[in-house]
Amino acid sequence: SKSDDGFCSAPSITESDEKTKPIYWKVTNPTLSPSHLQDLPGYTRSVYKRDHALITPESHVYSPLPDWTNTLGAYLITPAMGSHFVMYFAKMKEMSSSGLPPKDIERLVFVVEGAVTLTNTSSSSTKLTVDSYAYLPPNFYHSLDCVESATLVVFERRYERLGSHTTELIVGSTDKQPLLETPGEVFELRKLLPVSLAYDFNIHIMDFQPGEFLNVKEVHYNQHGLLLLEGQGIYRLGDNWYPVQAGDVIWMAPFVPQWYGALGKNRSRYLLYKDVNRNPL
Ligand SMILES: NC(=O)N[C@H](N)C(=O)O
Numbered sequence: 001s002k003s004d005d006g007f008c009s010a011p012s013i014t015e016s017d018e019k020t021k022p023i024y025w026k027v028t029n030p031t032l033s034p035s036h037l038q039d040l041p042g043y044t045r046s047v048y049k050r051d052h053a054l055i056t057p058e059s060h061v062y063s064p065l066p067d068w069t070n071t072l073g074a075y076l077i078t079p080a081m082g083s084h085f086v087m088y089f090a091k092m093k094e095m096s097s098s099g100l101p102p103k104d105i106e107r108l109v110f111v112v113e114g115a116v117t118l119t120n121t122s123s124s125s126t127k128l129t130v131d132s133y134a135y136l137p138p139n140f141y142h143s144l145d146c147v148e149s150a151t152l153v154v155f156e157r158r159y160e161r162l163g164s165h166t167t168e169l170i171v172g173s174t175d176k177q178p179l180l181e182t183p184g185e186v187f188e189l190r191k192l193l194p195v196s197l198a199y200d201f202n203i204h205i206m207d208f209q210p211g212e213f214l215n216v217k218e219v220h221y222n223q224h225g226l227l228l229l230e231g232q233g234i235y236r237l238g239d240n241w242y243p244v245q246a247g248d249v250i251w252m253a254p255f256v257p258q259w260y261g262a263l264g265k266n267r268s269r270y271l272l273y274k275d276v277n278r279n280p281l
């Protein structure tokens with residue numbers, strides 16, 4: 001190393017440093033190792049394309065949510081991308097409360113952190129903790145109030161009426177939903193909403209053990225908004241193959257080829273918006 005008599009004593013990686021490193025040093029100290037990428041200026045795994053987007057946590061931008069109090073929101077999927085729904089995170093702070101969606105908009109909230117209290121005009125208040133959710137029909141008065149802190153993932157869309165069907169308030173939690181048949185597939189499936197025609201979307205909770213993958217290489221008319229709740233793996237979207245991990249959000253436009261393979265040592269679980277029960281015409 002250099003003597004201490006220079007003015008410039010900050011350590012720096014110089015060519016001579018590189019030359020003093022043992023042979024093969026880069027094999028075990030790769031410049032682009034994931035731990036370096038985390039903090040690399042300007043680096044993100046997020047992508048935005050015509051028929052899909054991957055939005056990873058280092059890209060989330062929060063601002064006050066209109067009509068909510070003490071709450072920051074990050075809209076992750078909106079009609080500007082071509083979707084007919086919005087998906088956003090709502091970070092509720094101390095003594096915060098929700099606003100109402102616009103006229104004819106239905107809402108589903110799922111708690112990923114903390115707890116909120118749901119109040120409406122008819123029934124008594126309900127506490128929603130992590131893994132629980134509420135479906136609020138269009139034009140249904142309600143308030144979500146938070147004393148300490150909570151993070152919600154919220155889906156909203158304009159309700160598409162069908163005949164005289166109407167939807168109802170639904171409160172539940174993933175662990176209380178029954179496992180459903182998935183012919184030809186290995187993943188475990190739960191749905192958060194009834195499968196009846198009144199509902200124009202559903203939220204699927206899909207679990208994969210490491211090494212399991214989607215059997216169908218899906219291409220379909222439905223849209224998706226996905227939040228990876230646990231685990232890691234590879235998501236194929238069109239001709240792209242993305243490493244993904246818990247916290248990542250994906251937008252899938254109609255007909256984007258899609259496939260998931262779970263990797264790592266732990267279960268993958270994702271939450272998936274899917275429009276259903278309506279004629280695409
Ligand atoms: N990308 C997906 O996981 N899609 C679901 N299996 C679905 O469309 O139901």
Ligand SMILES: [Mn+2]
Binds near residue numbers: 218258
């Ligand atoms: Mn699908």
